[in-house]
Amino acid sequence: MSAIEWGYGINAPRTMDLDRNDIGPAREILAEMPEWGACIACGGCTATCTAGNLTSFNFRRVHTLVKRGEYAGAWAEMNKCMLCGKCRLVCPRGINTRGVVRLIKRKLGDY
Amino acid sequence: MKRSSWREYEKEIAHDHYYYARSCIRQNFFPGSETTFLRIMRDVLGKDIYDDPRHTSCTGIGYHTDIVPLDTTMAVVARQFALMTEAGYENMAVSCITSFGLYTEILETWHEFPETEARARENLRQATGREFRIPKNIAHTSDLIFHNREEIERQAVRRLVDAATGEPLKVVEHIGCHYAKIFPKSGIGGSEFPYVLAGMVEQWGGTVVDYPERRHCCGFGFRNYLVQANRGFSIANSRKKLESMAPYKPDMMVANCPGCAMFLDKWQYALAEMENTTYGADGRGIPVLTYEEMAGLVLGYDPWEMGMQMHQVDVEPLLDKLGVKYDSAAKFLGRGGKYIGAPKPVAVNSFSGDRLYRIKQ
Numbered sequence: 001m002s003a004i005e006w007g008y009g010i011n012a013p014r015t016m017d018l019d020r021n022d023i024g025p026a027r028e029i030l031a032e033m034p035e036w037g038a039c040i041a042c043g044g045c046t047a048t049c050t051a052g053n054l055t056s057f058n059f060r061r062v063h064t065l066v067k068r069g070e071y072a073g074a075w076a077e078m079n080k081c082m083l084c085g086k087c088r089l090v091c092p093r094g095i096n097t098r099g100v101v102r103l104i105k106r107k108l109g110d111y
Numbered sequence: 112m113k114r115s116s117w118r119e120y121e122k123e124i125a126h127d128h129y130y131y132a133r134s135c136i137r138q139n140f141f142p143g144s145e146t147t148f149l150r151i152m153r154d155v156l157g158k159d160i161y162d163d164p165r166h167t168s169c170t171g172i173g174y175h176t177d178i179v180p181l182d183t184t185m186a187v188v189a190r191q192f193a194l195m196t197e198a199g200y201e202n203m204a205v206s207c208i209t210s211f212g213l214y215t216e217i218l219e220t221w222h223e224f225p226e227t228e229a230r231a232r233e234n235l236r237q238a239t240g241r242e243f244r245i246p247k248n249i250a251h252t253s254d255l256i257f258h259n260r261e262e263i264e265r266q267a268v269r270r271l272v273d274a275a276t277g278e279p280l281k282v283v284e285h286i287g288c289h290y291a292k293i294f295p296k297s298g299i300g301g302s303e304f305p306y307v308l309a310g311m312v313e314q315w316g317g318t319v320v321d322y323p324e325r326r327h328c329c330g331f332g333f334r335n336y337l338v339q340a341n342r343g344f345s346i347a348n349s350r351k352k353l354e355s356m357a358p359y360k361p362d363m364m365v366a367n368c369p370g371c372a373m374f375l376d377k378w379q380y381a382l383a384e385m386e387n388t389t390y391g392a393d394g395r396g397i398p399v400l401t402y403e404e405m406a407g408l409v410l411g412y413d414p415w416e417m418g419m420q421m422h423q424v425d426v427e428p429l430l431d432k433l434g435v436k437y438d439s440a441a442k443f444l445g446r447g448g449k450y451i452g453a454p455k456p457v458a459v460n461s462f463s464g465d466r467l468y469r470i471k472q
Contacts, residue, residue, distance in 0.1 A: 004384055010350060011343040 021069025029103045036100050038093040045087035045097050051080045059087060066104055075108045120301045124258045125202035125248040129160045130195040134207030135168040137369040143418025144403040145206055148252055151406055155266055156259050161198050166191050171209035175333040185231040186238060188217050193243035201247040204255055208368035211251040212289025215297045251290060253367035253402050257299060257307045260314040268411035270316030274434025279318040280362040284308035287368025288328055308365055308402060315409050324355035331370035349378040357390040363429050364399045375399045376423045383459040396424030396459040408435060415441055425460045
């Protein structure tokens with residue numbers, strides 16, 4: 001490797017490369033809970049989220065990232081969920097959002 | 112809806128009598144390109160072009176880094192126009208993409224806000240006592256080479272093809288962002304279908320590589336590079352382009368912007384040192400040419416006379432492929448045969464078997 005002290009490194013890209021992302025775990029979650037695919041990303045879940053009102057937890061953001069194969073930090077984020085289920089009451093597509101939280105935690109524990 | 116006209120993608124380019132506005136940075140990075148341009152315009156095309164030693168930097172880099180105020184920039188640009196007016200010219204040929212974008216931007220500003228033009232005229236008058244006329248036509252110098260590409264082809268001694276196989280060379284063309292992304296009507300093909308370099312490549316026998324990140328910025332972006340802490344962003348952009356083009360195995364890149372040609376060339380050295388990654392054939396870098404150099408090779412000019420020894424990535428593999436005869440011993444001989452010094456061997460130019468050649472297939 002380089003012996004030169006550059007004073008800077010190469011910035012990691014912040015774009016998602018869907019060709020490189022491992023979409024397998026997301027597909028497994030979707031297979032177990034196909035209704036997750038009906039999400040229209042309205043954000044009702046996040047708006048009503050108790051944990052989201054107290055912390056930076058954003059359920060819509062995290063589960064959308066997971067759907068695209070961006071798993072870094074997802075498991076830790078999902079631990080902020082209090083499993084109160086208010087999001088499930090407001091979801092216009094009737095998705096078992098609490099179930100999605102639990103599935104993500106179960107599948108992505110190693111990520 | 113059917114497009115009513117392609118006319119909005121066309122550009123008026125003057126046929127003759129130009130005032131030449133040089134670039135400040137090109138003369139350091141690619142020192143022979145502007146001389147080559149003048150040689151082509153005068154000797155090959157028989158055009159009248161005035162190379163004025165009195166004109167200065169356009170202040171574009173200072174302007175885009177928020178160091179030079181807009182009023183100062185306008186006064187400096189007004190002075191360039193005044194020098195052109197005094198020399199009896201109405202058409203401006205601008206060597207630098209930054210300058211070209213800046214002149215275009217200032218003319219648009221003056222058009223939309225006439226009071227800014229009046230202020231610039233007054234500032235110029237007070238500072239230098241000069242007056243100016245707005246140029247009738249402003250063209251980037253790559254526009255002029257594009258405009259005359261058929262005549263250059265008629266006088267060409269070779270085409271952009273592999274001399275051994277006759278196959279067209281695969282050329283990556285990179286157009287500076289300030290050429291047509293700021294004011295699309297200022298460039299040939301606008302910002303959607305920029306054809307200025309692709310037109311030359313195709314006319315002279317090469318094929319253009321259409322890769323995913325073709326229109327991505329080279330990474331210069333002024334303050335992205337000029338502030339050391341931001342350079343990681345700059346090099347990340349160049350890497351993104353290089354990774355995107357590498358699978359197509361291009362023979363060369365050609366750029367019409369001083370910054371783009373410099374960064375696409377020199378960042379290859381930095382990436383090879385930092386990551387042990389090269390992007391060209393045989394573990395070497397991909398040569399980066401200016402469009403003048405490309406035209407010069409087609410016209411049979413000596414590569415060392417055009418300053419191609421100043422490139423970071425060695426051009427010899429490309430010259431060999433094109434069948435260009437050159438004197439290796441004369442590479443680092445300057446004017447009068449004086450030795451100008453040779454750079455140390457670097458990773459980007461020397462393939463060895465243990466080098467990691469990481470290209471996403």
